[in-house]
Amino acid sequence: MSCPICSKPATKKYRPFCSRRCADVDLARWLNGSYAVPSEDPEDAEEAASALEEIRSRPH
Known part of the structure; x- marks a missing residue:
């Protein structure tokens, strides 16, 4: 397996x-938002x- 940062x-x-450096x-990158996970919210x-209320009011 190769390092995802430096290979x-x-x-x-x-x-x-x-190394610790690549882990850091x-x-x-995670902490500054470079790896933000896209959301469809x-x-x-x-x-x-209102979308949450609509979901909650649907019959189960």
Whole structure:
């Protein structure tokens, strides 16, 4: 397995990364939003609330 950051061979201690540095680079990308997971939720809070109410009012 190769490191997803630098492509060097991964080490057991930092798997799937090759080093602490690459693990920290990956963590920083998650924390600053570079790896944001796309959402299909409505952007508008009111729209989200009304969509939730609609789902809750449906018969089960």
